[in-house]
Amino acid sequence: MNALASSYVSQTKPTSEQLNFVVKKANIPGSIAIWFAILAEMSEFAIMFIVYFLAKVHNPELFHEGPTRLSTLAGTTNTLVMLTSSFFVVRAVIATRTNKPKQSANWLWGAVACGVIYLIIKAFEYHWNTTQGLATETNIFYGVYYYVTFNHFLHVGWGSAGLIWVIYRINTGIYTSNEHEGLINMAVYWHMIDLAWITIFPLLYVIR
Amino acid sequence: MTHKRTIGTLWVVLLALTLLSAYMAERADTSFISASIMAIVLAIKGRIIVDHFMELKKAHIVLRTLMRTYFYVIPSLIIIVYLFPEQIAKWTML
Numbered sequence: 001m002n003a004l005a006s007s008y009v010s011q012t013k014p015t016s017e018q019l020n021f022v023v024k025k026a027n028i029p030g031s032i033a034i035w036f037a038i039l040a041e042m043s044e045f046a047i048m049f050i051v052y053f054l055a056k057v058h059n060p061e062l063f064h065e066g067p068t069r070l071s072t073l074a075g076t077t078n079t080l081v082m083l084t085s086s087f088f089v090v091r092a093v094i095a096t097r098t099n100k101p102k103q104s105a106n107w108l109w110g111a112v113a114c115g116v117i118y119l120i121i122k123a124f125e126y127h128w129n130t131t132q133g134l135a136t137e138t139n140i141f142y143g144v145y146y147y148v149t150f151n152h153f154l155h156v157g158w159g160s161a162g163l164i165w166v167i168y169r170i171n172t173g174i175y176t177s178n179e180h181e182g183l184i185n186m187a188v189y190w191h192m193i194d195l196a197w198i199t200i201f202p203l204l205y206v207i208r
Numbered sequence: 209m210t211h212k213r214t215i216g217t218l219w220v221v222l223l224a225l226t227l228l229s230a231y232m233a234e235r236a237d238t239s240f241i242s243a244s245i246m247a248i249v250l251a252i253k254g255r256i257i258v259d260h261f262m263e264l265k266k267a268h269i270v271l272r273t274l275m276r277t278y279f280y281v282i283p284s285l286i287i288i289v290y291l292f293p294e295q296i297a298k299w300t301m302l
Contacts, residue, residue, distance in 0.1 A: 026268045027267050027268050028267060029263050035271060039274065042275075046282075049282060053289050053296075054296075056289060057289060057293040057296045057297040058300070060293060064237075075230075076227070076229075076233075079229075080223055080226055080227075083219065083222045083226065086261050087216075087219040089261075090215050090260075094211065094215070187262075191257055192262075194261075195258070198226075198250065198253045198257070199250060199282055201229065202249070205233055206232060206233040206238075206246055207243060207286065207290075208237055208238045
């Protein structure tokens with residue numbers, strides 16, 4: 001009988017170690033809690049994408065013209081920056097697994113730098129839009145664009161803050177090559193932010 | 209190929225696919241072929257991140273399937289919305 005089953009038999013609450021044992025056996029990267037958060041966030045973005053598709057079929061001209069007035073350069077650069085940040089996060093995980101905490105923290109600083117560059121580019125893009133006379137109320141395309149991209153902007157902001165927290169945890173020496181669940185949780189959450197952006201990019205900047 | 213090298217290669221592939229999309233954005237209006245290419249590019253990028261960056265390739269089947277399905281559904285919607293905009297508009301009229 002495994003540890004969790006015995007806790008059910010004895011009717012005691014399973015300890016976090018017993019639950020972690022179950023998660024590892026089920027082969028889930030990180031904790032179950034972070035995956036609830038990720039699936040909830042992916043669903044939230046999915047609703048926004050459905051709104052985009054519906055608004056597009058009802059307003060084909062506006063959605064045809066809309067992307068042409070956005071900065072493809074800003075959208076493309078931010079996609080490259082987000083993908084690079086995700087690559088850095090993977091390298092940070094590999095470094096921790098091979099017992100190189102200093103390297104791991106450095107890779108994560110690289111990811112934070114990407115997050116900050118993303119936010120700066122986005123701020124410039126919003127400013128550039130304003131000078132072109134584009135705003136949320138211009139038409140429904142820009143309404144959807146601002147709603148989706150600003151939502152994503154916030155995710156990159158708090159995600160970057162989360163990365164800094166994990167760097168602090170690495171520096172306190174809390175993670176080992178075998179036990180570093182907090183780092184994995186942050187890594188998969190950051191990749192989710194990346195996944196949302198790689199979907200937003202073709203929908204709002206590329207497809208007409 | 210070592211794990212580090214695989215990840216590095218996939219990162220370059222992701223960047224190249226992004227540049228392909230950007231090139232298409234600047235080039236012309238969306239045709240059926242370009243919409244399909246963009247949908248496939250999104251499906252590939254999503255799958256790389258889900259399988260290799262999130263490391264779900266060999267993870268629990270429910271989690272893996274949920275995350276992979278996302279990148280079948282959204283690319284399919286891109287093509288469906290491109291092909292049948294009027295019908296969808298008609299069905300979703302309030």
